[in-house]
Amino acid sequence: KIYAVADLTHTNITRALGDYTGTATDKWNGCTLSDILILNNGVDDPQFWAGNVGTPAAQLTNWPATTKCKVMRSFAGALVALNVTEGSTNYKSMVRVSTSADPGTLPASWDYTSTTNDSVRVEGKLSETPDAIVDGLQLGDNQFMIYKDNSTYSMRFVGGEDIYAFDLVSRSSGALSVNCATAFPGGHAVFSDGDLVINVGTGDPQSIANERIRRWLFNNLDADQRAKSFAFTNLHRSEVWFCFPSIGATWCNMAVVWNYKNNTFGVRDLPNLAHADAGVINVTSIDTWDSRTDVWDQAYQTWGANEYS
Numbered sequence: 001k002i003y004a005v006a007d008l009t010h011t012n013i014t015r016a017l018g019d020y021t022g023t024a025t026d027k028w029n030g031c032t033l034s035d036i037l038i039l040n041n042g043v044d045d046p047q048f049w050a051g052n053v054g055t056p057a058a059q060l061t062n063w064p065a066t067t068k069c070k071v072m073r074s075f076a077g078a079l080v081a082l083n084v085t086e087g088s089t090n091y092k093s094m095v096r097v098s099t100s101a102d103p104g105t106l107p108a109s110w111d112y113t114s115t116t117n118d119s120v121r122v123e124g125k126l127s128e129t130p131d132a133i134v135d136g137l138q139l140g141d142n143q144f145m146i147y148k149d150n151s152t153y154s155m156r157f158v159g160g161e162d163i164y165a166f167d168l169v170s171r172s173s174g175a176l177s178v179n180c181a182t183a184f185p186g187g188h189a190v191f192s193d194g195d196l197v198i199n200v201g202t203g204d205p206q207s208i209a210n211e212r213i214r215r216w217l218f219n220n221l222d223a224d225q226r227a228k229s230f231a232f233t234n235l236h237r238s239e240v241w242f243c244f245p246s247i248g249a250t251w252c253n254m255a256v257v258w259n260y261k262n263n264t265f266g267v268r269d270l271p272n273l274a275h276a277d278a279g280v281i282n283v284t285s286i287d288t289w290d291s292r293t294d295v296w297d298q299a300y301q302t303w304g305a306n307e308y309s
Contacts, residue, residue: 002039004053011053020044025227027178028275029135031074034104038079040072046081048106061106062098069096071178073136075144076100076157078118079107082146083133092132094123095146095155097164118163125166126153134175139188139201147175150193154201173197173205179230179275182240184260189240191231194218196242196258208258213265217256222247234278238262243270 001014014020022028022041030039030046039057040046046060046069060079070083077100084094098107099117112121126133131149139145144155152170157163173192175181180191187200195214197205209217221229225245229252233240238261243252251272258265270276292299 002047002049002057004049006053013049013053013056015047015057015059017059024274027228027230029071029073029178031072031079033074033077033079033101033106036104036106038072038074040069042068042070042083044068046072062109064110070133071135073138073144075138075155076142080136080144080155081110082136091123093126093148094121095126095133095136095166096121120163122164122166128168129171131174135178135181137181137183137188139183139199143201145169145181145188145199145201147181147190150174152199152205169199169202170204173199177227177229179232182231182233184233184235184240186260189231189233189242189258189260191229191242191244196256208263209256210265213256216267217242217244220244220246220254222249225250228252228274230275232275232277236278241276243273243276 001012001019004011004013020041022043026041026043028039028041030037032038035051037049037051038046038060046063047057048060049057066087068085069081073080079098081096084091084096096110096112097120099109099119101107109117110119111117112119126146129148129151131151134147134149136144136146142156146153146155150172151168151174154167154169156165158165176191176193181188187198190197190199190205195207196209197207199205222245229244231240231242238259240258240260241255243255245252246254251274253270253272255268255270256265257268
């Protein structure tokens with residue numbers, strides 16, 4: 001199911017067709033496009049939700065029939081589908097890009113055969129390396145990075161007949177799993193297979209992990225559950241968290257935390273997470289007299305203020 005949370009209220013916004021069919025290993029991913037939320041699990045049709053809890057999520061408008069993708073992201077006003085399955089055939093190196101959408105709308109077409117729009121379907125340009133596409137993420141204003149298991153490509157809008165240009169950035173560094181690349185002020189921080197790296201869009205990604213933390217991390221990462229790893233950025237604290245299941249754990253119970261301003265590392269425990277992120281919480285509830293159960297002399301809050309983080 002999909003739920004939306006506002007304050008303490010959880011609202012079921014699952015599609016009208018009923019529950020989704022992905023399993024625990026089919027990791028949800030997505031993006032926003034003109035404030036419209038896009039959600040995808042690689043098994044069901046991609047979903048969109050416009051932010052009204054009274055209207056449930058629904059199949060992405062104009063999405064091609066009998067088509068699935070492992071990951072969906074946004075780039076330059078369009079949606080990008082990665083690692084695409086058409087019918088019963090999986091194309092592990094395929095990228096499909098929708099037409100550019102007008103602000104506040106969804107893409108009008110994914111028809112790559114049309115000569116009047118900017119939708120594309122590309123596979124061969126990413127087959128220079130044999131591994132599968134794992135994820136992708138916009139880098140800066142004009143570049144989209146595509147992460148495979150052990151290699152990295154860039155996609156740029158160039159217009160003309162090709163519309164997008166694809167270049168091999170690295171043959172030796174990719175992403176460990178879906179949601180293992182995260183944007184921070186210096187580029188992308190990537191949880192790769194065997195290292196923690198920075199990708200700035202040109203040249204091989206550079207390692208940020210010292211030998212001690214790298215050896216500790218990959219000695220403690222559960223190999224069978226590694227696909228559940230993820231990374232996210234906490235801008236307020238200038239940190240990137242690389243979260244993973246330790247040996248014997250089913251979900252992410254530990255994180256290597258990198259402070260990118262100080263270039264320091266720390267380790268912390270996690271409460272068995274599938275995902276996490278950092279952002280502003282919309283707090284509208286007000287503390288009332290009737291809701292208070294503490295003693296006046298023990299109340300420590302500032303009058304007229306909410307505790308907030």
